[in-house]
């Protein structure tokens with residue numbers, strides 16, 4: 001059985017004796033008499049680091065032993081020196097202990113059970129069994145940060161079966177033996193196997209970033225400590241950039257964006273009115289015609305061309321075509337109530353270097369040809 005040194009979350013380096021070292025699919029499986037390396041489990045990833053300078057690739061529990069996967073073989077009986085990747089471990093302990101505090105507070109205030117927990121680069125998510133509102137979540141966050149400012153001790157203990165029956169603690173598992181309890185004085189008591197900080201002050205800021213309703217309860221996304229500071233810095237950079245861009249005070253950017261949106265809606269409305277009046281300039285000119293008709297309306301977009309053609313083909317017993325200039329020639333929309341335009345589209349495109357098509361009564365596309373050639377091909381009257 002490997003002695004677990006991570007009950008004290010502050011042990012960063014240690015000496016230990018090699019008990020076994022066996023060739024595995026990937027490197028060697030190394031077992032020591034004791035270790036500070038935390039193995040995968042309980043929602044937290046295994047510690048990284050080195051043993052005698054050799055990288056530890058993975059750490060897993062096998063029965064009562066802890067197995068380190070390493071690249072090099074070690075002689076049984078050798079005394080080795082282990083060093084865990086402290087920066088990553090400390091970040092994880094800050095987040096993990098912060099999660100205990102939040103869940104402990106949510107349990108005390110609103111009877112929430114913790115139904116899920118996940119740690120990743122995005123932060124921590126924890127699932128609570130009660131659907132909480134904004135105000136309740138704020139209260140939990142304030143109360144959790146109070147636990148940090150009070151800097152209370154975080155202790156680990158292993159009660160025996162009898163003692164366990166007398167203790168009220170949070171747990172996701174129905175274990176009755178070798179239960180490891182983590183107590184955060186006055187805030188939480190929870191069964192957990194992972195390493196934690198020694199005092200709540202080490203957790204630093206606890207920030208609940210987002211919350212969603214999830215399976216009838218609440219899912220929280222949170223960050224603690226260094227990760228929370230990093231997140232705060234990133235958000236400050238965004239706010240400063242938006243504030244500078246809008247020439248608005250940092251605490252007034254939401255209002256500034258709202259007035260920008262209102263202004264844009266007003267301009268969109270005015271633009272629509274201008275487009276319509278420009279189209280009407282062409283539409284009002286239209287007359288009854290038995291010949292093919294061409295309209296050149298450079299202000300019109302595709303929707304505008306369609307609008308003109310919809311009106312024009314009702315007044316024209318032949319083919320009615322509308323064009324607007326683009327970078328290489330003209331966009332077109334052509335309509336007719338009497339001619340099937342699918343066959344016509346092929347001839348039109350091939351004669352005028354174009355592409356496009358559509359339905360029997362309307363086709364759309366573009367041509368790379370001059371105005372005079374288009375009029376000549378259609379043998380059309382220009383209106």
Ligand SMILES: [Zn+2]
Pocket residue numbers: 096097100182192193194196
């Ligand atoms: Zn824990």
